[in-house]
Amino acid sequence: MTEIFGVPTQALMGQLMIGLVNGSFYAMLSLGLAVIFGMLNVVNFAHGAFYMMGAFFSWMLLNYFGVNYWWSLLLAPVGVALVGIVIEKTMLRWLYQLDHLYGLLLTFGIALIIEGIFRDQYGVSGQPYDLPEIFKGAFDLGFMMLPKYRAWVVVACLSVCLATWFVIERTRLGSYLRAGTENPKLAQAFGINVPLMVTLTYAFGVGLAGLAGVLAAPVYQVSPLMGSNIIIVVFAVVVIGGMGSILGAILTGLALGLIEGLTKVFYPEASATVVFVIMAIVLLIRPAGLFGREK
Amino acid sequence: MNAVPKTQTQTQTQTQTQTQTQTQTQTATALHVANLHAYYGESHILHGVSFEVKRGELITLLGRNGAGRTTTLKAILGLTGKRSGSIKINGNEAIGLASHKIARLGIGYCPEERGIFSSLSCEENLMLLPMVGKNGMSVDEIYSMFPNLKERRSSQGTRLSGGEQQMLAMARILRTGADILLLDEITEGLAPVIVQTLGRVIRELKAKGFTIIMVEQNFRFAAPLADRHYVMEHGKIAAVVEKHELAAKTAMLHEFLGV
Numbered sequence: 001m002t003e004i005f006g007v008p009t010q011a012l013m014g015q016l017m018i019g020l021v022n023g024s025f026y027a028m029l030s031l032g033l034a035v036i037f038g039m040l041n042v043v044n045f046a047h048g049a050f051y052m053m054g055a056f057f058s059w060m061l062l063n064y065f066g067v068n069y070w071w072s073l074l075l076a077p078v079g080v081a082l083v084g085i086v087i088e089k090t091m092l093r094w095l096y097q098l099d100h101l102y103g104l105l106l107t108f109g110i111a112l113i114i115e116g117i118f119r120d121q122y123g124v125s126g127q128p129y130d131l132p133e134i135f136k137g138a139f140d141l142g143f144m145m146l147p148k149y150r151a152w153v154v155v156a157c158l159s160v161c162l163a164t165w166f167v168i169e170r171t172r173l174g175s176y177l178r179a180g181t182e183n184p185k186l187a188q189a190f191g192i193n194v195p196l197m198v199t200l201t202y203a204f205g206v207g208l209a210g211l212a213g214v215l216a217a218p219v220y221q222v223s224p225l226m227g228s229n230i231i232i233v234v235f236a237v238v239v240i241g242g243m244g245s246i247l248g249a250i251l252t253g254l255a256l257g258l259i260e261g262l263t264k265v266f267y268p269e270a271s272a273t274v275v276f277v278i279m280a281i282v283l284l285i286r287p288a289g290l291f292g293r294e295k
Numbered sequence: 296m297n298a299v300p301k302t303q304t305q306t307q308t309q310t311q312t313q314t315q316t317q318t319q320t321q322t323a324t325a326l327h328v329a330n331l332h333a334y335y336g337e338s339h340i341l342h343g344v345s346f347e348v349k350r351g352e353l354i355t356l357l358g359r360n361g362a363g364r365t366t367t368l369k370a371i372l373g374l375t376g377k378r379s380g381s382i383k384i385n386g387n388e389a390i391g392l393a394s395h396k397i398a399r400l401g402i403g404y405c406p407e408e409r410g411i412f413s414s415l416s417c418e419e420n421l422m423l424l425p426m427v428g429k430n431g432m433s434v435d436e437i438y439s440m441f442p443n444l445k446e447r448r449s450s451q452g453t454r455l456s457g458g459e460q461q462m463l464a465m466a467r468i469l470r471t472g473a474d475i476l477l478l479d480e481i482t483e484g485l486a487p488v489i490v491q492t493l494g495r496v497i498r499e500l501k502a503k504g505f506t507i508i509m510v511e512q513n514f515r516f517a518a519p520l521a522d523r524h525y526v527m528e529h530g531k532i533a534a535v536v537e538k539h540e541l542a543a544k545t546a547m548l549h550e551f552l553g554v
Contacts, residue, residue: 172422178414179423186410189372191398191425191471 007265013144015261021150021219023257024157025230027250028212030237031161032205034249035168037238038181039201042092042103048231049114050206052224054080054213056118059129059222069132072214080210081203088202096198111227118224126221135218153215160211161250168246177201181244236279242292252290324383325350325475325506326371331380333370340366340375342530348475353497353507355517358527359553364510365407367527368477372404373397384475399427403468407479407510411460413453417444420452421467428472437466440496458489465496475506482513490516514552526551 003009029047036044057076061067067075087110095102135149168174179187180197188194213226220226233256241252256275263271270277282290326348333341341363348354356364370378373394382389384400398404403424412420421437421444438445441462447455455463461481468476482490490513497520501507511517517524518541526534526548533551536544 175415175419175423179412182412182414183410185374185394186406187423188394189374189398189404189406190423191395191427192423193395195393 005266010144012265015265016258017144017146017150017261019258019261019264020254021153021257022260023254024154025212025216025253026234026237026257027161027253028157028208029230029234030241030249030253031164031246032208032212033234033238034241034244034246035164035177035208036202036205038244038246039177039184039198040088040092040103041096041100042107043100044202044205045104045108045231046087046111046114047107047206047209047234048227048229049111050080050084050209050227051213051216051230052118052227053083053114054210055129055217055220055222055226056122056213056224057210058214058217059127062129063127069214069218073211076214077207077210080213081207084203084206085199088199092202111231115224115227122224124223124225126223126226129217129222131218149218153219156215157212160208164208165246165250233275236275238289240275240279240282240289242289245289245291245293248289248291323349325352325385326508327381327383328367328371329381329383331367331370331378331382333366333375333378335366335376340530341370341378343380344370344527344530344532346525346532346535348506348508350474350506351501351504352522353501353509353520354523354525355509355511355521356525356527357511357514357517357548357552358533359551362527363530364527365479366530368404368479368508368510371397371477372402398473399425401428401472401474403427403471403473403476405464405468405476405478405481407483409460409464411452411455411463413451415452416448417450417452417455417459417463418448420463421448421470424467424471426470426472428474430474431472432469434470437470440469440499441466458485458492461485461489461493465493469500474504475508476500477508479510480512481509482511482516494520514548524548 029051033044033047036042036047054076057079058069058072061072061075062069091106091110092103095106131149135152137148139146139148139151168177176187176192176197179190180192180194184194184198216226234253237253237256238249240256241248256278259274259278260271263274286292324347328347329345331341331344332339344363344367346354356367358364366375369375371382371384371389373389373392378390380390384397384402387400389397389400392400412423415423421434432440443459444463444466447459452463453460465478465481481493485493494516497507497509501520509517509521522538524536524541525532526536528551534544534547536548541548
């Protein structure tokens with residue numbers, strides 16, 4: 001068997017693949033956080049809870065209503081987005097004038113409540129979500145086995161991220177969003193309905209988290225804790241990439257997933273902390289993040 | 296479920312037709328500000344500003360820094376904090392409206408800092424503003440009025456020179472069909488050649504029937520253009536000078552403006 005630096009190629013590739021899958025989720029979640037932070041000035045601590053909610057909605061749709069995976073991909077994120085709209089309209093709206101800290105505290109509280117509700121109903125042990133038939137099995141690439149579902153997750157996440165980037169950077173709607181992010185008061189004085197944009201942005205951001213949750217359901221166990229497990233890493237990703245940078249969020253998410261994967265191969269003890277070590281270094285050298293603009 | 300949105304649309308169409316007939320029938324007054332008070336947080340900035348601008352008129356708000364001229368424009372647009380009094384735009388009361396709805400009554404705003412968005416290209420800046428009236432200039436007309444903007448259409452908005460940014464800030468409100476223009480210090484910091492061009496543009500717009508409210512530091516620029524000058528002091532209108540009184544009241548104006 002071939003080896004790279006004393007590690008079998010199979011194992012290396014396998015870990016890189018897992019890293020890429022994790023990185024895809026990081027990218028999608030940090031993208032939503034970046035968009036929300038840009039427009040609302042709120043650090044959405046409830047993002048992990050919405051991700052978990054997406055996974056649970058998808059599990060509930062399958063187990064209570066017999067709705068299949070494909071419909072879940074559409075319905076669960078829409079459900080999460082609707083919850084997001086209610087929260088934005090009834091609670092977050094009142095905090096925009098205040099310091100970031102208040103939004104962070106409120107969303108942190110919301111995260112605990114959502115997590116608490118699901119914990120109360122389903123306990124902390126995870127529920128399995130069966131893979132759809134079409135994704136069972138793996139492609140044999142010769143040098144490694146590529147599970148079909150993991151390939152799908154990476155393709156789906158990257159497509160959604162790129163589509164989001166395209167809409168924001170290249171379309172009319174995106175120019176409204178960029179203008180609203182840069183100077184909301186002026187954009188509104190020009191006749192753009194900024195309050196509506198803000199609500200839709202929050203709905204879209206948490207909807208992305210919900211979609212990531214649906215995609216993650218068959219990979220990880222559907223558990224009330226899955227959100228808080230991933231969200232801390234995602235925040236580190238956002239800090240490294242630079243708050244509010246769209247492309248930064250996507251690229252950093254993928255890169256850190258891969259770095260985590262590599263660390264698991266070469267020095268497993270550090271795999272859980274490597275992201276935070278990188279975060280500390282980046283904060284020392286470029287406090288605005290790798291892709292962020294200094295203010 | 297279905298009936299409700301339908302009736303809503305119907306009433307909306309009705310109000311729209313009403314607004315249109317209002318705009319058509321009321322001819323005289325484009326903007327009527329009465330007893331306008333405005334605050335930034337706790338500080339009371341405007342203390343009962345009143346003035347009236349007829350359709351097609353050009354007026355200026357003069358005064359020293361801090362007299363409340365910019366705040367008057369911002370208060371009209373709903374960009375200050377709390378405000379009270381009355382602001383009638385094309386006959387519609389705007390004091391209780393959200394700022395994006397005020398713009399849609401037919402207001403175009405060119406802010407003092409020009410307000411060019413750096414995350415948008417020149418052309419995206421131009422196309423950003425939603426239409427607020429029917430007779431907006433076409434992009435071709437705008438590019439023939441401001442040829443520089445066409446050349447630099449794909450440049451980042453804030454990479455444009457100061458003069459180009461000012462042209463862009465003007466151009467984008469002309470595209471929207473707004474018939475009342477609020478222009479804040481458009482000549483500030485620009486080379487004399489560009490100030491001359493702006494003077495030509497303003498004259499052209501006035502001839503086309505736009506109603507224009509200018510806040511201007513450059514009195515020599517504003518004097519020959521305006522029908523009337525309002526001098527502001529301490530958040531109030533302190534004096535009104537008609538065009539034909541200019542020569543007689545120059546001494547008084549100089550005292551107010553401290554020039």
